[in-house]
Amino acid sequence: MNRGLIAKTIREIWLVTLLFALGIFTFEALIAYMLPLFDQDILDYWAKMPFLNGMFQALFGTEIGETIGPGMIATTAWVHPIVLIMVWAHGIICCTRVPAGEVDRGTIDVLLGLPVSRTRVYVCESLVWLTSGLVILAAGLAGNLLGNRVATSETQGATGHLLIVLVNLYGLYVAVGAMAFFVSCWSDRRGRAVGVAFAIVLAGYVLNFLAQFWQPARSISFLSFQHYYRPLLIIREGAWPTSDILVLATVSVVFWLAGAIVFNRRDICTV
Amino acid sequence: MSVIVVEQLTKLYGRRIGVRDLNLRVPEGMVFGFLGPNGSGKTTTIRVLVGLLKPTDGSARVFGLDCRRDSHRIKAEVGYLPGDLRLYPWLTLGIALPIFGRIRRRDLVDEGLRLADEFELDPTVRVRSMSRGMRQKLGLILALAHQPRLLILDEPTSSLDPLMQEKLYRHLRTIASAGRSVFFSSHTLSEVEQLCDRVAILRNGKLVADESLDELRSRAKRAVTIRWRDDARLETLQVPKFLDVFDKQGKQWQASLTGSARDLVQWTAGQPIDDMTIEQPDLARVFHRYYE
Numbered sequence: 001m002n003r004g005l006i007a008k009t010i011r012e013i014w015l016v017t018l019l020f021a022l023g024i025f026t027f028e029a030l031i032a033y034m035l036p037l038f039d040q041d042i043l044d045y046w047a048k049m050p051f052l053n054g055m056f057q058a059l060f061g062t063e064i065g066e067t068i069g070p071g072m073i074a075t076t077a078w079v080h081p082i083v084l085i086m087v088w089a090h091g092i093i094c095c096t097r098v099p100a101g102e103v104d105r106g107t108i109d110v111l112l113g114l115p116v117s118r119t120r121v122y123v124c125e126s127l128v129w130l131t132s133g134l135v136i137l138a139a140g141l142a143g144n145l146l147g148n149r150v151a152t153s154e155t156q157g158a159t160g161h162l163l164i165v166l167v168n169l170y171g172l173y174v175a176v177g178a179m180a181f182f183v184s185c186w187s188d189r190r191g192r193a194v195g196v197a198f199a200i201v202l203a204g205y206v207l208n209f210l211a212q213f214w215q216p217a218r219s220i221s222f223l224s225f226q227h228y229y230r231p232l233l234i235i236r237e238g239a240w241p242t243s244d245i246l247v248l249a250t251v252s253v254v255f256w257l258a259g260a261i262v263f264n265r266r267d268i269c270t271v
Numbered sequence: 272m273s274v275i276v277v278e279q280l281t282k283l284y285g286r287r288i289g290v291r292d293l294n295l296r297v298p299e300g301m302v303f304g305f306l307g308p309n310g311s312g313k314t315t316t317i318r319v320l321v322g323l324l325k326p327t328d329g330s331a332r333v334f335g336l337d338c339r340r341d342s343h344r345i346k347a348e349v350g351y352l353p354g355d356l357r358l359y360p361w362l363t364l365g366i367a368l369p370i371f372g373r374i375r376r377r378d379l380v381d382e383g384l385r386l387a388d389e390f391e392l393d394p395t396v397r398v399r400s401m402s403r404g405m406r407q408k409l410g411l412i413l414a415l416a417h418q419p420r421l422l423i424l425d426e427p428t429s430s431l432d433p434l435m436q437e438k439l440y441r442h443l444r445t446i447a448s449a450g451r452s453v454f455f456s457s458h459t460l461s462e463v464e465q466l467c468d469r470v471a472i473l474r475n476g477k478l479v480a481d482e483s484l485d486e487l488r489s490r491a492k493r494a495v496t497i498r499w500r501d502d503a504r505l506e507t508l509q510v511p512k513f514l515d516v517f518d519k520q521g522k523q524w525q526a527s528l529t530g531s532a533r534d535l536v537q538w539t540a541g542q543p544i545d546d547m548t549i550e551q552p553d554l555a556r557v558f559h560r561y562y563e
């Protein structure tokens with residue numbers, strides 16, 4: 001670890017992390033406050049409609065049955081597309097900074113002109129990214145707890161269960177970020193790296209969604225990151241999604257290491 | 272001792288040649304000029320030296336260490352200024368010195384501020400508000416502040432005004448006289464002539480010359496102008512081989528001196544001349560010959 005590199009990286013991402021943290025805090029607070037206000041009859045009616053039921057299943061990643069209970073409402077705050085997009089976007093923004101972003105703006109010549117190995121740069125970037133991910137999720141949790149407290153609702157999941165959901169979501173965040181690092185290590189253009197990483201995540205999301213209705217998609221839905229994030233099961237049963245977290249961790253390690261190898265071996269051309 | 276040793280270095284970009292079979296030795300304690308027209312391979316060589324590019328073939332070593340494998344160890348004692356300098360928009364010298372100091376694990380603030388004073392750079396201005404010349408000064412200060420054993424500068428005077436260029440030359444000469452080395456890439460002949468002890472010239476990715484400035488000067492022709500007192504004897508005058516007369520206008524001759532000035536002076540001593548001028552060796556012609 002190099003304190004100078006850490007300081008430089010923090011300087012570059014603190015603002016974007018703060019903005020995302022505020023965004024996710026606000027959204028979580030609002031959704032936790034507002035969801036319990038929906039009439040239960042309307043929610044049950046939605047759950048009985050086949051298409052909406054499929055959509056809910058796709059969103060929650062598991063069978064939802066024919067009623068929408070407090071657990072589902074609590075889960076919605078953690079599977080809502082806006083939350084997921086914010087989490088993915090933060091991961092992708094942070095993880096495409098080095099090397100693609102630095103090569104793109106030409107600053108990598110100065111960075112790698114310093115007495116630091118590429119591995120050290122990669123590790124320091126990763127540490128700041130992993131920490132900032134924790135900040136984002138902590139802000140989301142704080143917003144969620146605040147919203148629930150103000151609403152004084154019965155839909156609030158047990159805090160212990162909520163923490164397990166957050167661990168699973170952090171696993172998803174890390175996997176998406178590691179994949180973005182891998183893409184970034186091949187690229188000289190940040191825009192291209194962001195586009196490719198986002199397309200991969202979105203394609204996985206759509207695949208996971210289609211898998212609820214379409215058999216061919218179901219057979220390959222294991223390729224989607226989203227497939228390994230099923231918060232409803234956690235909130236309902238309180239069980240650790242060990243296999244999902246292990247898969248996400250393995251994917252993360254593989255992508256991250258592959259990215260490090262590519263970054264170490266590649267030529268850096270800024271001109 | 273050589274601080275840089277490049278042996279049979281080849282770098283290909285697909286089918287395009289960056290450099291081919293380059294051999295180079297940069298001795299310690301001198302300003303080494305690295306000359307060549309645009310696209311000749313200067314920047315490619317420098318990027319191999321700082322570990323940004325992997326050689327296709329051959330090797331490059333700095334301080335005896337491999338430029339790729341030991342890049343981070345080498346750069347602890349190298350100051351590098353890229354040719355197309357880009358800096359973080361939020362950076363000021365005041366912010367950069369502590370951060371770069373932490374990365375280099377040494378205090379750069381005092382020396383950095385002293386250099387800022389010397390190069391007249393306000394340490395509080397952000398890069399996004401700087402002119403190109405100011406950014407170049409900031410890059411130079413960051414390359415110099417840790418007092419490196421070797422400076423690798425890729426066209427450092429571009430976008431500096433003549434006054435600053437002169438200050439930089441003075442600074443680099445001081446560095447070299449203190450036993451440290453400067454590897455100075457340029458395509459401006461006059462500054463290389465003014466500053467460097469030795470030059471290597473690249474053309475189309477190949478080394479075409481690697482000589483000291485004194486050697487180059489000794490081989491360079493000098494322009495000579497002779498004004499004769501009396502043109503009556505000129506028709507029968509035997510011109511020596513070391514004098515290549517290319518223009519005769521009455522009593523005034525224009526010639527190139529290919530031998531030594533001593534031979535010329537001895538020969539003219541016995542001739543009826545009114546005046547004679549021997550100009551400085553024309554290095555530009557030598558350089559151009561290599562470039563063409």
